[in-house]
Amino acid sequence: MKTIKSMMEHLYWADGRILDALEESGTKNKDLLKLVRHVAIAERVWLSRLQGKSSAQYSLWGDAEDLTAIRNMFEENAEHYRAYIEGLKEFELDELIDYANQSGVPFQTSARDILSQVLLHGQYHRGQINRALRIESAEPVQVDYITFARLNMTD
Known part of the structure; x- marks a missing residue:
């Protein structure tokens, strides 16, 4: 559980960092905004499934313009x-979850x-977002796990 918890904390940190980078870039690239929204919605879809709920109401590839909402x-x-x-208990990590895909x-x-x-x-999509930021001459942001771990060594 310790590894999963640490990796999830990295995810929250990395999501925040990529959003900060997008805001700082001032991008209006609709495909880029759509991609970051996709990451947020996908997280929500999987959480719904983990909770035994339907995820059918979510559109994975909807348009997005508002970074605050994302x-x-x-x-x-x-x-x-x-x-x-x-x-969650350790043994529950290996229990099967029944769900339907989109x-x-x-x-x-x-x-x-x-x-x-x-x-x-x-992490895959944050890499794509960073690449797109570089193409737009914006500064990509460090979101590697090791960076997160180094920052949190005292915790």
Whole structure:
């Protein structure tokens, strides 16, 4: 559980850093904003599934223009993931979660694998966002786990 908790704390930190970088860049790139919204919505979709709820109401690739609304989504996600993980026992990480994907196809996946998906999916897209920032001549932001770990060594 310690590793999952630490990696999730990294996710919240990295989400915040990428949002700060987007705000500082002043980008109006609709595809870039759509991508960061996608990350927030995907986190929400997976959390719904972990909680045994439907995720059918979420559109993974909707348009976005308001970084404040996206930041609020990320903050709400962090709050709900923290509560979920605090209530999770080690053995429950390997229990299978029944859910349907966005097309309605049923699946069973362990909570551990779902959380791993959330972590890796976000990092993948944060890398894409950083690349796009560089292309726009904006400064990409450091979101590597090791940077997070070094900053939190005293914790």
